[in-house]
Structures are given as structure tokens and as C-alpha cells.
Amino acid sequence: xxxxxxxxxxxxxxxxxxxxxxxxxxxxxxxxxxxxxxxxxxxxxxxxxxxxxxxxxxxxxxxxxxxxxxxxxxxxxxxxxxxxxxxxxxxxxxxxxxxxxxxxxxxxxxxxxxxxxxxxxxxxxxxxxxxxxxxxxxxxxxxxxxxxxxxxxxxxxxxxxxxxxxxxxxxxxxxxxxxxxxxxxxxxxxxxxxxxxxxxxxxxxxxxxxxxxxxxxxxxxxxxxxxxxxxxxxxxxxxxxxxxxxxxxxxxxxxxxxxxxxxxxxxxxxxxxxxxxxxxxxxxxxxxxxxxxxxxxxxxxxxxxxxxxxxxxxxxxxxxxxxxxxxxxxxxxxxxxxxxxxxxxxxxxxxxxxxxxxxxxxxxxxxxxxxxxxxxxxxxxxxxxxxxxxxxxxx
Ligand SMILES: Cc1cc2nc3c(=O)[nH]c(=O)nc-3n(C[C@H](O)[C@H](O)[C@H](O)COP(=O)(O)OP(=O)(O)OC[C@H]3O[C@@H](n4cnc5c(N)ncnc54)[C@H](O)[C@@H]3O)c2cc1C
Numbered sequence: 001x002x003x004x005x006x007x008x009x010x011x012x013x014x015x016x017x018x019x020x021x022x023x024x025x026x027x028x029x030x031x032x033x034x035x036x037x038x039x040x041x042x043x044x045x046x047x048x049x050x051x052x053x054x055x056x057x058x059x060x061x062x063x064x065x066x067x068x069x070x071x072x073x074x075x076x077x078x079x080x081x082x083x084x085x086x087x088x089x090x091x092x093x094x095x096x097x098x099x100x101x102x103x104x105x106x107x108x109x110x111x112x113x114x115x116x117x118x119x120x121x122x123x124x125x126x127x128x129x130x131x132x133x134x135x136x137x138x139x140x141x142x143x144x145x146x147x148x149x150x151x152x153x154x155x156x157x158x159x160x161x162x163x164x165x166x167x168x169x170x171x172x173x174x175x176x177x178x179x180x181x182x183x184x185x186x187x188x189x190x191x192x193x194x195x196x197x198x199x200x201x202x203x204x205x206x207x208x209x210x211x212x213x214x215x216x217x218x219x220x221x222x223x224x225x226x227x228x229x230x231x232x233x234x235x236x237x238x239x240x241x242x243x244x245x246x247x248x249x250x251x252x253x254x255x256x257x258x259x260x261x262x263x264x265x266x267x268x269x270x271x272x273x274x275x276x277x278x279x280x281x282x283x284x285x286x287x288x289x290x291x292x293x294x295x296x297x298x299x300x301x302x303x304x305x306x307x308x309x310x311x312x313x314x315x316x317x318x319x320x321x322x323x324x325x326x327x328x329x330x331x332x333x334x335x336x337x338x339x340x341x342x343x344x345x346x347x348x349x350x351x352x353x354x355x356x357x358x359x360x361x362x363x364x365x366x367x368x369x370x371x372x373x374x375x376x377x378x379x380x381x382x383x384x385x386x387x388x389x390x391x392x393x394x395x
Contacts (some may be wrong), residue, residue, distance in 0.1 A: 001052025004029075005043060013060045014040055015265045016137055019168035020054035022144035029054060031141055036353045037110040037136065037195035038100070042381065057144075059167035061272065064277055066308050071313065072332045073304045074293050075324035082321075087133040088284040089302030092160060092184065095280070096127050096319045099158035099182060105150055106130070107159045109138035114201055114215055114233050116194060118143040120150070130160075132218050135256045137191035137263060140165055144172045151177040160184040162191065163271035166278045176260045182310060185276060187283035187303075187336055189343045190262030190269075192255070200252035201363035208243075210236030217253070219244060220299055227379070228253060246379040251369035259343050260352055260368060267345035272338045279311035280304060287335040289391050296324045298383060303332050 004020050007013060016039045021029045028047035034040045043054070055061060076089030083090040094166065096106045100123070106131035110119045113334045116138045121127060138161065147157050151173060159169055163185040170178060204212045215232040221244070230253055231244035247253035255261045285303035293301070306312040348368065355364045378386065 001050050002055040003043065003050070003052065004041070004049065004054045005059050006055070007060055008114075009145045010060075011040070011332060012264050013268070015059055015164040015168075015269075016040065016386040017059055017164050017168040018139065018265060019057040019059070019144050019172055021141055022058045022148075023053040023172060025049070031229065033195060034201040035357055037192045037193035037356065039139065039141075039194075045048075051301070057168055057171040058263075059164045060270070062171045063167055064170050065275065066277075067387060068308045070274070070276075070329055071306045071312060072328050072329045073306075073324050073383070074288055074291070074301050075304055075315075075318075075322045076295065076297075076299070076301050078321055078323055080299065083299050084220045085128075085131050086300065086302070088300045089322075091282055091302040091318070091322070093131055094321050095184060095314060096130070096160075098314065099319055100124055100127075101103060102156070104156045104158045104182065105147075107143065107147060107157060109134055109161065111215065114198070115139075115199075118165075120146055120157070126232075127262060132216060133186070134328070135192060135217050135253070136194050136197045138162075138165070139194070140168070144169060148173060148177065151180045154180070156180045156182070158182045158184070160186065160282070162186060162188040163277055164265075164269070165351060167271065172278060173391075182314065184280045184282055185271075185278040187281060187338045188266075189272075189338050190259060190266035192252070192261045193263065196261055196356060196361065196377070197252060199356075200365075202252075203362050204232065204234075208234040208236065210234045220231070226358065228257060248371040248376050248379055250385060255352075255365070255369040258346065258369075260346055261350055261356075262268075262343065262349070267343045267349075272340070273341040273384055274305075274333060274339045276305060276307045279308045279324070280306050280315060283336055283338075285335065287390075289387065292329060293325050293326065294373060298387065303336065305329070305332060331382070 020041050028044040029041050031039045033092050068243050072133050077083040081322035105120050107120045114137045116134050118138050123351045166183045213233045219229040219231045228247040233240050247257050283303040285301040288297050288301045306315050352368050
């Protein structure tokens, strides 16, 4: 039977989903941090029984297909608190609550002491840490096993993650068990590593001379509305203060926005296509201003692609709680490059990853992660002026 290490150029292709670690029946696969700061799996040859489970769950090799009719919607939560809780229109939270009411467990990515891992929850009060995008690769080790254990007992699970994680989960479950799963994927254009994020947090600790907590990407406030704002807490001498800003003033966020520090496989992702693996796809509806869609678009609008009948039924169940409109699927394709092609790899990306390993975060960030004056000025002007500029540019 084939093992994952029979995949040609595995190191460049490995998505870091970690499904192989969970799938191995003799625990001979473990994870380790590679030179580039991302998690990879290693096989202990002497223990391997050659069962091929690691290969069969790997999302590089196996991608389940639906072939059902897809529909595309723009939508956001009518409840403005919920719209603000999400990165885009807050649709994930509505779906999570809908499934919790039906007795499902919910699984999503949550920061725990600034380390990102997926987590399975059961109650509405546990949903908050799962909300909002975190621009780091989430560690899924142990999660496949936990979910399969629940499915084995006849429990139902709503899982949300990147398309490669969804694919790995679907590959891990038998056909009968997949009936108990509802999956949502987020459109993802690439993930930075936990290691580089940790090093960035260390620079913040040195800068402020205190501890850092509660880092949040995609905050929405009156200045930035639906944009790439961030916030974190500084704890110093027993006092806590909140720091916030737009991505232009964060070296890490700026590097993320410029695609400089993604996992190698993200630049050659087989899931960057309209051919989705999940029941429902969640994304930002960037450029909604140019379409005929009325409402509070400044606070974030989600783009939703229903990929299966189950996906459409779940979205329809939210009808009373959302403002929405259907558009041709092509509109989504036009506004989101991840539905047709992968993120281009910047020429200096490999040099940056090497420099991070050799010279550390601060030196590399000074050299590469700055932001130009035009971008800074753009975020300095009032939101209404930015909306006007976007409309004029047809974006
Ligand atoms: C790394 C990353 C890149 C993205 N790139 C794009 C893009 O290029 N274009 C686009 O339109 N949208 C992108 N998104 C998706 C978008 O930002 C929103 O997550 C999505 O629209 C859902 O928003 P929401 O308001 O419905 O819910 P939210 O409350 O924002 O729900 C977010 C959901 O995503 C899960 N999640 C958060 N971070 C991660 C992570 N690191 N890994 C796995 N799951 C995670 C959470 O658990 C939760 O289930 C990206 C998201 C991430 C995490």
C-alpha cells in the first residue's frame, strides 16, 4: 500500500492538515516543525505496518467531488452585533447556532494563549472563540480523531475550516459517517505559520515591555469598518490597555496581505477552484459595492456558495436572520481569485522564509514587511471617501 512519502515532492505539496497523524493506526506518524516554520509529518519506519491509511486521507491525493448545482449569495446577519462578530457578514455564527439547536457539535479554529488550534464545542456560549478569521495555520492534530469518535457514537458535527482541512476530514470518514457531517469551507488564499506569528508576538512584547493577549484579526470599528483591522491587549504593571490599528501598521498582517509568508503548498493549491469539497463555502464579498445589493455593506458582506442540497437547505434555514440576494455564480468568480486560481508566489517569498530562519523576525520584517505611503494614506482618509474611491475604481 502507498504511504504519504511516496507522493512526489511531498515537502512542497504537504498542506499541513495533519490528517495522516490521526489516521495512523499504530501511531508511527508524528508532527514536527519544518525549517520553514510549518508543521510536517514524519513516519517512524520501524513501526509502520504499510496499511496505506495515511495516503488515503491525504488531501493532496484524494478530493471528493459533489457535482451538484451550485448557487451564490451575498448575505449578512440582520443582527448588527452578529455581523460585527464575523470577519465578513457573520454567517458562520448563524450557521453554528442553527446546527447547535439541531444537536450538532461545532468545530472551528480558536486561539488559545495565542496558539491556533481547531476545537470542538457543544454550547452557544462556547462559540465566541471560534468566530473571525485568524491568519495563521490552525493545528488540526487530534481533531480528526475526536470528530470520528463522535460520528462513531452517532453524533452529528458541523465542521468549518480551510478547504484542505475539510477535504482531509471527508477523506477520513466513511461514507456512512459523512452523512452525519455538515462541512463549511472558508475561501482561503494562504496561511502563515504559527511560528512566525509567535515571533511577531515576541516583537510586540519587547516593543511594549509587557505581555500580549487577545490578538484579534478583522476587528470592525468606525474607522475601518469591514477591512483588515487588528487589536490586541498589552498587560503591563498590572494594567491592561487595548492597542488597535489597520494592517498597514502591523508587520505580520502586512506580510500576510502581500502573500509573503504562506505555506509553500498554498501557492499551488488544488482547492483554489470553483469545484468545492464542502456543503457550503464562506467568503468575503469584496467588491459588493458595484452590484445591486442594498444594505449595510460597510460592516461586511459574506459571499456564500452552496455546493450541495444540504448546503442550500442550511442557508435557507437562516432566511429570517439575514439580508441576502442571489447572484450568478460568475459574480463570485469575478470577485474572488481563489475560485479560479491559486495565489501567485512572490519572487522574494523563498528568500524571506530563509531569512526568517537565519536572521529572525525583527531583521526580516524591517527589510520586507513595511507598507507603502499610498496604502497608509488610503486607510487614513474617512470610510465614506474610501467607499467613493472603490466605487470609482469599480472594485
Ligand atoms: C487564512 C484565511 C484566509 C482567507 N482568505 C480569504 C480570501 O482570500 N478571500 C475571501 O473571500 N475570504 C477569505 N477568508 C475567509 C473570510 O475571511 C471569512 O472567514 C469568511 O468569509 C467567513 O466569515 P463569517 O463572517 O461568516 O464568519 P467568521 O466568524 O469570520 O468565521 C470564521 C470561521 O473560519 C474558521 N477559521 C478562522 N480562522 C481559521 C484558520 N486559520 N483556519 C481554519 N479555519 C479558520 C473559524 O473557526 C470560523 O469557523 C480567509 C480566511 C482565513 C482564515
